[in-house]
Amino acid sequence: MIPIAKPQIDETEIQAVSDVLRSGMIAQGQRVADFERAFAEYTGVDHAIAVNSGTAALHAGLLAHGIGPGDEVITSPFSFIATANTIMYTGARPVFSDISSDTFNLDPEQATEKITEKTKAIMPVHLYGHPADMKAYEEIAEDHDLALIEDACQAHGATFNGKKAGSFGTGAFSFYPTKNMTTSEGGMITTNDKEVASRARMVREHGSRQRYLHEMLGYNLRMTDICAAIGIEQLKKLDNYTSARQQNAKKLNEGLRDVEGVTCPSVQEGCSHVFHQYTIRTQDRDDLAAFLREKGIGTGIHYPIPIHLQPYYKELGYSDNLPVAEELSDEVLSLPVHPQVTGEDINFIIDSIKEWGGTR
Ligand SMILES: *Cc1c(COP(=O)(O)O)cnc(C)c1O
Numbered sequence: 001m002i003p004i005a006k007p008q009i010d011e012t013e014i015q016a017v018s019d020v021l022r023s024g025m026i027a028q029g030q031r032v033a034d035f036e037r038a039f040a041e042y043t044g045v046d047h048a049i050a051v052n053s054g055t056a057a058l059h060a061g062l063l064a065h066g067i068g069p070g071d072e073v074i075t076s077p078f079s080f081i082a083t084a085n086t087i088m089y090t091g092a093r094p095v096f097s098d099i100s101s102d103t104f105n106l107d108p109e110q111a112t113e114k115i116t117e118k119t120k121a122i123m124p125v126h127l128y129g130h131p132a133d134m135k136a137y138e139e140i141a142e143d144h145d146l147a148l149i150e151d152a153c154q155a156h157g158a159t160f161n162g163k164k165a166g167s168f169g170t171g172a173f174s175f176y177p178t179k180n181m182t183t184s185e186g187g188m189i190t191t192n193d194k195e196v197a198s199r200a201r202m203v204r205e206h207g208s209r210q211r212y213l214h215e216m217l218g219y220n221l222r223m224t225d226i227c228a229a230i231g232i233e234q235l236k237k238l239d240n241y242t243s244a245r246q247q248n249a250k251k252l253n254e255g256l257r258d259v260e261g262v263t264c265p266s267v268q269e270g271c272s273h274v275f276h277q278y279t280i281r282t283q284d285r286d287d288l289a290a291f292l293r294e295k296g297i298g299t300g301i302h303y304p305i306p307i308h309l310q311p312y313y314k315e316l317g318y319s320d321n322l323p324v325a326e327e328l329s330d331e332v333l334s335l336p337v338h339p340q341v342t343g344e345d346i347n348f349i350i351d352s353i354k355e356w357g358g359t360r
Contacts, residue, residue, distance in 0.1 A: 004298040005178035016229035031225035047197035049189040050223040054153040054174025057187035058086035064199035065147040071120040076106040077306040078325040079125045098322040108136035121147035126155035129274035134160040154276035156180040166190040181234040183227035244339035245275040255350030278337035291356045300334040
């Protein structure tokens with residue numbers, strides 16, 4: 001079986017975790033501080049705040065910008081549910097805008113049309129590891145005085161015009177095991193804004209900067225040193241993981257380019273795509289997925305139902321009016337692209353898809 005995702009845990013991670021366990025200091029401590037510093041440097045920002053999931057990073061990032069009841073946040077309907085749920089947690093209302101069919105990312109022009117006087121933030125998602133159009137989003141945020149929050153949970157190390165995802169506004173990263181690097185569960189907020197960083201730290205710590213003094217409603221969103229120890233080791237290897245993903249993607253592109261009925265992912269100019277997912281489009285998606293499963297090739301659908309059509313959101317009154325997201329949710333299929341997929345695996349995946357093409 002070739003799995004769709006598999007974290008790479010080596011002796012270095014095991015050793016680093018053992019060291020923390022033996023030290024007896026196992027909650028948030030020095031390792032978290034070291035991981036934050038290394039991640040801030042890697043991403044090219046002044047501040048990084050470690051939390052216990054990507055969801056927590058998005059939630060704390062929104063709260064750090066003062067987003068709350070009565071506010072609207074414009075975001076993509078074509079993402080993992082956490083993107084929208086974290087807006088709901090704050091009491092604000094997610095406003096979904098359609099995606100563009102070439103990058104599957106929020107389309108800036110349509111997003112601009114959704115701005116009202118209640119809009120407080122815009123939250124593009126760097127879907128699959130392809131950066132959103134950050135030149136456009138920086139301009140929109142500036143012109144309309146909006147907070148710019150980047151859902152970078154799939155985009156560790158991706159760049160737009162040479163700048164890393166998560167360094168344009170307030171970034172939120174996930175370190176879930178399927179992501180480009182892991183801490184088991186974990187997340188990170190990145191920002192150049194000192195005030196936002198300070199408030200995010202307070203949100204992480206029950207609204208407290210000084211022990212037992214609580215200035216706002218906060219949570220316990222802390223990362224442990226055990227997780228940070230894994231993250232420190234993973235971050236050192238991230239660029240190698242990324243090139244393995246990019247090489248696998250390149251081979252898949254070359255092999256699948258001429259298969260009829262299959263559209264391969266493309267990369268926009270000025271962008272480096274870190275291929276959290278390698279996602280093709282095909283009209284017979286479910287048939288191809290079943291065919292590949294028979295061959296022992298794992299696939300994924302990211303995402304089968306756009307967020308605005310999830311039962312919970314439909315109950316809130318959202319309905320279908322975002323045609324590109326709705327069409328793509330029936331056509332997307334992610335293929336294994338992670339660093340542990342070998343050249344032989346790639347050839348097998350390509351041959352299998354060609355064989356499927358020939359049977360139709
Ligand atoms: C994974 C992911 C999240 C949530 O991260 P967790 O660590 O699972 O909480 C949010 N947004 C996107 C786009 C993701 O892929």
